[in-house]
Amino acid sequence: MPATPDAARLITCPPEEFRRASEAALATARSGIERLKSLPAPRKVREALEIYDEATAALSDASARASVARHSHPDEAMRKASEDSEQQLEMLATEIALDRGVYDVIASLDVSGEDAPTRKWVEKLLRDFRRAGVDRDEATRTRVKELQEELVRIGQEFDRNIREDVRTVELPPSALEGLPADYVRAHAPGPDGKVRITTDYPDLVPFMTYAKDGSAREKLWRANRSRAFPKNVEVLQRLLERRHELATLLGYVNWAAYATEDKMIRSERNAGDFIEKIATASEERSRRDYQVLLQRKRQDEPGATRVEPWDQAYLDDRVKAEQYSFDSQSVRPYFEYTRVKQGVLDITSRLFGVSYRRVAGAPVWHPDVEAYDVLQGETQVGRFYLDMHPRADKYKHAAQFTLVTGKQGQRLPEAVLMCNFPKPGVEPALMQHGDVETFFHEFGHLLHHLFGGHTPWAGLSGVRTEWDFVEAPSQMLEEWARDVAALQSFARHYQTNEPLPADVIQRMKKADDFGKGLWVRQQMFYAALSLELYRRTPKGLDATAVVRELQSKYTPFPYVEGTYFHLSFGHLDGYSAIYYTYMWSLVIAKDLFTVFQDKGLLNPEPAQAYRRAVLEPGGSKDAAVLVKDFLGRDYDFRAYETWLNAG
Structure with missing residues (x-):
């Protein structure tokens, strides 16, 4: 039986103990690889694969702990220790990926x-070794290793500059006109008579949605679009240059x-074609949406000739x-x-046939964090942690982080949800409906990791399907945030x-x-930006000029001089060129959802069939096969098209 999950213990310890772990x-990884x-040949298949799987799992789980600590730990010394450790762990992972002796075995x-x-796992392993450059000459492998190690450091720096740069604007109390009463009370004027609004989501999103004062919205919008400037100008350039060098070195x-x-999607050309297909499909709808916004603006400003980006949400x-x-x-009072x-807990418990038990006294890295065990009857399925409220130096968006990669009979999967929702306190923590959708979305990732964390090999565990499929299960779970029952x-x-x-x-x-047309086109701007920054030659590339070009192409909101959205676009590190993933996955998610539309959203039968067919196999099958196993056919574009044209 797997041991009781306790990986968080290694995040709550002193920095030196974290380093030792x-x-x-x-x-462990080095000795396993040796x-x-x-x-001796002939090698027993299971013995060899078990040694490799456990060696790389030790490395992967330690790296996952470091990532959680780096993104969320309140202690700077611990964040530094985790950043240093992550670099060492990634260096060894690169070394193994380039080890011809491992590949040959x-x-x-x-x-x-x-x-x-x-068979599927070994096929993926050999492919990934070759993509890493293991079959290249020694000089090439040496340079690849140097580049990979440098890219880890650059990515950490890029993320850190975003995470640590929270901007604040000072405004007169009158700028709060239109905001909900609880928001106004939570933003009382300081001794100088000014109110202070930050770029953290619980401040930013309601203000941009409800504040009547256009000049105040503009001030906050510009502050948010300047985060990580100027620090990330040079960091992003290095990121683009080193990745380009690495890719060309590998052929x-x-x-x-x-x-x-x-x-x-298989190729950059296909990704570009997909982006254009979606952009074209949504073009006319986007144009109509914009004209409606402009007409509404003219009610307040009769001479208005355009909608500014800080006007859009309002x-x-x-x-x-x-x-x-x-x-x-x-x-909002209902959320x-x-x-x-x-x-979220009750609905997913009912659908997927599990229960959640709060773990009192579990080691956590901040008092806000809650731990839950997931149970199937009396059998433990895994553990997750909710780190849901903003604080200084914490990750600024919403994401699920792996903590432990599960393996059948050996380790239970553990995961962390890291979000930035309002925190209960003196004022009720009232959420936007969009926040509710985000909660369901991230919980979809978490369930995928937990239910898929019982494969026979850690290398197949959790969300280790093709990357452009991983958003589909989370996007589909958002649908429950829109259903009446x-x-x-x-x-x-x-x-x-x-x-x-x-x-x-x-x-x-x-x-x-x-507004769906505008939203889709905005997503295609992000997708095109991530693709183009990584498909163009980086030498002499002006990233801001690319933003200026593509924003005008895909959205009706021209680039605003003096802003630098791309420098706080964290996906340029993690997702790099493949932000298209979100819309590609949404096409699949809409198709998966047709089964629930037919059989009932609160009916456990399709949910548990979906769990068995799509979530539990992890990476043991190609994503298209997982979807076909559930739908009984290949996925197609029809459900997405119906959604896009609805209303």
């Missing part, structure tokens, strides 16, 4: 008599070609309130954080306990259709 993981290479194994998941025309090759909300009879502020959290199960007024009225939910869904 990382060093122990390095030693043992693998010393196996795995390539020598006859897996023809093994089961399908094992690819650019990094985008390298990054797309092992994805469902005008979008006004249109929904006035033309669709949906006031987004009116639903109090603790009730939303319980709703699902919402009414938890969305109750924090004062009266009345459920969110069904007619309000229906109006909300109709209102949500407005």
Whole structure:
């Protein structure tokens, strides 16, 4: 039986102990790799693969712990220790990927008599070794190793500059006109009579949505679009240059070609074609959406000739309130954080046949963090941690982080949800409906990691499918945040306990259709930006000029001089060239969801069939096969097209 999960203990210890644990993981991995290479031929397949799997899992899990600590630990010394450890761990991972002796052992194994998941894993392993450059000459492998190690450091620096740069604007109290009463109370004027609004999400999003003062919105918008400037100007340039050098050294025309090759999409050309296909499909709708916003702006400013980017969220909300009879502020009292959290837990528990048990006294790295065990009857499935509220030096967006990669019979999977939702306190923690969708989305990633964390090999565990599929399960779970029955199960007024009225939910869904064209085109701008920055020659590349060019191409909002969105676009590190993934996955998610539309969103039967077919196999099958196993057919574009044209 796997041991009780306790990986968080190694994040809550002193920095020196954390370093020692990382060093122990390095030693475990090194000794395992040496043992693998010393196996006499003919080698036993299972023995060799088990040694390799455990060696690399020790490295992977230590790196995962370091990533969680680096992104969320409140102690600077611990963040520094985790950053240093992560570099050492990644260096060894690179060394193993370039070790011809390891490759030769795995390539020598006859897996023809093994089961399908094992054959699939070894096929992926050999491909990844070759993509890493293991079959190149020694000089090439040496330079590849240097580049990989440097890229780890550059990526950490890029992320750190974003995480640590929270901007604050000082405004007169009158700038809060239009904001909800709880927001106004939480932003009382300081001794100088000014209110202070930060670029953290719980401040930023409501302000941009509700503040009537356009000049105040502009000031906050510009502050947010200047984060990580100027620090990341040079850092991003190095990131682009080193990745380009690495890709060309390995025989690819650019990094985008390298990054797309092992994805469902297969090539940078296909990625570019997909972006254009979606952009074209949404072009006319986007144009209509923009004209509606402009007409609404002219009610306030009769001579207005264009909508500014800091007007978009505010005008979008006004249109929904006035033309669709949906006031987004009116639903916030129904989305109090603790009730939303319980709703997500209750719905997913019912659908997937598991229960969640809060772990009192579990080691956590901040008092805000909560730990939960996931149980199937009396059997433990895994553990997750909720780190859900903003604080200084913490990751600024919303994401699921791996903590432990599970393996059947040996280790239970552990995961962390890291978000930035309002925190319960003196004021009720009232969420936007978009926050509720985000909660469901990230919980979808978490369930994928936990349910997929019981494969026979750690190398197949969790979300180790093609990268451009991993958003589909999380995007599909967002649908429960839009369903009447699902919402009414938890969305109750924090004062009266009345459920969110069904007619309000229906109006909300109709209102949500407005602005879809603009949203899709904005997503295609992000996708095109990530692809183009990595498919163009970086020498002499002006990243800001690329932003200027593509923003005008894909959106009706021209680039605003003196802003630097791309410098705080963290996906340029993690996702690099493949931001298209989000829309590619959404096409699949909409198709997966048709089964639930037919059989009922609160019906456990399709949910558990989906769990078995799509989530539990992890990376043991190609993503297209997982989807076909569930749908009974290949996925197609029809459901997405219906969604895009709805309303």
